Amino acid sequence: MAELKGTSLTNADWQARKNAAMARGEGNVASVFVERAQGSEIWDVESKRYIDFGTGIAVCNTGHRHPKVMQAVAEQLERFSHTCVMVTPYDSAVMLAEKLNELAPGPSPKKTMFVTTGAEAVENAVKIARSHTGRRGVIAFDGGYHGRTLMTLGLTGKISPYKNRFGPFPGDLWRAPFPVPYHGVSVADALRALDMLFKTDVAPEDCAAIIIEPVQGEGGFYPAPDAFMTALREICDKHGIVFIADEIQSGFARTGKFFACEHAGIEPDLMTAAKGLAGGFPLAAVVGKAEIMDAVGPGGLGGTYAGSPVGCAAALAVIDVIEEEKLVQRAAAIGARFRTRLEALQKTYPHLIGDIRADRGAMIAIELVHDGDAEKPNAALAKAILTECYANGLVVLTCGMDGNVFRFLPALTITDDLLDEGLDVFERVFKGAAE
Structure with a gap:
């Protein structure tokens, strides 16, 4: 970590070093090399800020570095x-x-x-x-x-x-x-x-x-x-x-x-x-x-x-x-807030968002399809949105047998303001990729 401070190495520099030093099988979703994290926010080595809707794959439920x-x-x-x-x-x-x-x-x-x-x-x-x-x-x-x-x-x-x-x-x-x-x-x-x-x-x-x-x-x-x-x-x-x-x-x-x-x-x-x-x-x-x-x-x-x-x-x-902090109840509230926003997005794009799964608290997903058909997975759209989300400062994850499902795993301590800011980014990126 000490080497990061005071250097001008970029994410691309670190990705090149990783590719040379670490096994190819241990890949990474995005070339975002983390400098620090707090709560529901991450900053990379280029000082770019990200809202974290992944929490290390549901690890930091209490947020990064809870006091x-x-x-x-x-x-x-x-x-x-x-x-x-x-x-x-x-x-x-x-x-x-x-x-x-x-x-x-x-x-x-x-x-x-x-x-x-x-x-x-x-x-x-x-x-x-x-x-x-x-x-x-x-x-x-x-x-x-x-x-x-x-x-x-x-x-x-x-x-x-x-x-x-x-x-x-x-x-x-x-x-x-x-x-x-x-x-x-x-x-x-x-x-x-x-x-x-x-x-x-x-x-x-x-x-x-x-x-x-x-x-x-x-x-x-x-x-x-x-x-x-x-x-x-x-x-x-x-x-x-x-x-x-x-x-x-x-x-x-x-x-x-x-x-x-x-x-x-x-x-x-x-x-x-x-x-x-x-x-x-x-x-x-x-x-x-x-x-x-x-x-x-x-x-x-x-x-x-x-x-x-x-x-x-x-x-x-x-x-x-x-x-x-009553995070069990907070998880349910987060899920409800996501559902409201995602259902509004689905009304505009019913042919692309086939299903919303938000009845299990803050373990939320949307499934992307072609022509509103559950049996026509749209992995290409999911990949395009994923890439643009990171470019716009939002950490998200995909999953599913066909790679066409977005999963949202925000920290249960996330504020409503950060949650809405992250959803604003996702909606903006989604609309840009869909149109």
């Missing part, structure tokens, strides 16, 4: 940075586990284990489910995204750019259709397909777990219908299958509930958490029913950096901020 989070991290660094929670543990990990157990939905007693990344959390959730059930099979869903390790890529339901040429993947992983009414897949369709999967590929008595994102992330920001979540809960109960809710992107107040599965009123057996958990510091967790979590013996779970004391301190502060 309470930064204070907690600074205080922890004065004490120690690492000892390994599996060797000589510390109070912050215990207190955070207690807090997560308390926040997890449902009446069952809960326990927590920590790791560093979301992919690790998913892998450990599968390990726990297999240990608890003594079974092998795991079912995931088309369009789901669960990580980049070989196990989680096997669960992920999107080839490009994540899975291509990386196989073979672990066995005993199966996939079923995810209900997306906008694309003609109803809850009944998805349940029939799951029933057929049980008849053709994996018997329910050999299925350890079903894992689902309550709101798909990379797949297109499609919320799982409440009726589908309820039906999955019933199927898992009937067959003794562990229900895993992947809350890595949808958790920590993002959807207008602390965890997105609360919208359906269900209690998962296990939940994976990461991203918004620690306000920008690497930390992930599996939280679940105590009897299931304890299926694994001592030493079977963990990792060198699992439950970083810095990350745990940050996460405790993040949870305090969410509660004190």
